[in-house]
Amino acid sequence: MAIVVCPACGEDEQLTGRTHEGGIELTCERCGAAWERDVTPTCRLCGSQDLQGVPTSTLREHGRGEQWAPSGIRLALYCWACRGADVTSTKPRPGPQPPPGGQRDARPGPRR
Numbered sequence: 001m002a003i004v005v006c007p008a009c010g011e012d013e014q015l016t017g018r019t020h021e022g023g024i025e026l027t028c029e030r031c032g033a034a035w036e037r038d039v040t041p042t043c044r045l046c047g048s049q050d051l052q053g054v055p056t057s058t059l060r061e062h063g064r065g066e067q068w069a070p071s072g073i074r075l076a077l078y079c080w081a082c083r084g085a086d087v088t089s090t091k092p093r094p095g096p097q098p099p100p101g102g103q104r105d106a107r108p109g110p111r112r
Contacts, residue, residue, distance in 0.1 A: 003090075008033035032061055044092045047083035051088075 005012045006028035014029040017037070023035040042049050059072040076086040083095025 004037065006031065006033055007035060033102075041088050043079040043082060043084055043087040044079075045084040045087055045094055046079060046082040047078055050080040051077040052080065053077050056086075 004015060004026065006015065006026075009028060011028050011030040015026055016029060017024050017026045019025075022036070023039045025034060026037050027034045040049055040053055043051060053075045054077075055073045056076045057074045058070050059074060060068045061071045062068065062092075077088045078085055079087045084088040085093040085095070
């Protein structure tokens with residue numbers, strides 16, 4: 001499944017992009033169509049933009065000698081609307097599991 005396709009002809013390989021302050025402008029080299037790409041992350045399962053990033057692992061690389069050094073964190077996005085896991089990856093997983101850590105739904109509400 002292609003992440004970006006030309007809205008005019010459906011091409012998914014012969015695309016070029018140019019970044020600017022407002023986002024990314026894409027051009028199809030096949031048909032010449034140009035359009036703005038929305039860079040707001042959306043859930044691939046339900047289309048919601050109500051996502052939360054949760055660190056899932058630490059990326060590491062060789063440091064000095066036999067030591068490992070952290071080089072970054074993998075951030076997975078979880079959807080609050082459908083409870084999907086890692087919803088912006090190529091293999092999103094549907095809910096009902098809640099996102100791990102920092103869940104706003106897990107906080108107790110006001111007592112009545």
